[in-house]
Amino acid sequence: MSAPAKQDAQWHMLTVVGTDRPGIVAKLTEALFRGGCNLGEASMVRLGGNFSIMLMVEGTNATALEQLVQPVTDALGLRVHIDAIHGGLHQHVEPNVQVTVYGADRPGIVAQATAALAATGFNILDLNTTVGGTASQPIYIMMIDGLAAEGVATVERAIAPLRTGGIEVSVTALDTMIG
């Protein structure tokens, strides 16, 4: 991250996906830095052995951005997707509820849980899920942070029916301590 981004900066969301190996982030960001780009928020995660990153980039247009990263992504066999995005930095929303769900893996867990949350107006701010356990007995684990406009009790009531059928659900109020 170099100079502070301008208020009217045009941000792009750069998404890069491919087989994971050490050094991808270093090579990508080196190319962006040398090309005069500025980075904003980013999230990299390894999903099923695949590298994935979403990176806010500012300082150039979509065509130039693609050309900047192409030598790296070609060399490493990565796929790239670029979108111009609205919005920018300093727009964090503080979650007030955390929902954790786990159980024996079966189709529909995410759809059912998130439908119950959406029905209350719950806004998911951060979600990650994974499959643990063994190949013969997989367990699905999901953790969600979000904003429940109507509070934790409403979320608890909405999600309680999921508990039938062997799914464990816990709803916890998040109270950020500001000091």
Place this chain on the structure above:
Amino acid sequence: MAVLEVLQYPDPRLKQVSVPVTLFDARLRAFLADLEATMRAGPGSVGIAAPQVNHFLRVAIIDVSSKPKIPQHGCLRLINPEIMQRAGELKGREGCMSVPDYTGTVVRAQSVRVRAQDADGQWHEFDCEGYEARAVQHEIDHLDGLLFLDRIVSPRHDLFRRKR
């Protein structure tokens, strides 16, 4: 009583270590009133430390009484506070008036015993737990030039909190 200007990181003064209070006089009481007014002016703030307002004295105020149904001591005005004992560990989210638009996950002791002087120089001990203990540890860190940014952990590492 006045609302004081709050220093914001990356101001290097926030990294300064504060010195003990030695004079328990009217100026100290006036400063405590200003510090408390500044804390109450910060939206949602439950604590403040003197170095956040450019006074490098070991003074902190904590008041978590706005939070319902938690163990707490009301408004704690801590002068020269020291943590005598710590027990347990708990992850929680923290933010800071000196670090706008960012919150992070921090591991703190679940409970602490704090010794501190009052505005007259008398020593008291407080047993704090949970949310109040977190606030006490966050504010005392400020007196040592530490921000919660110095202690953040990845919220993704530990998918499940330990059941207690």
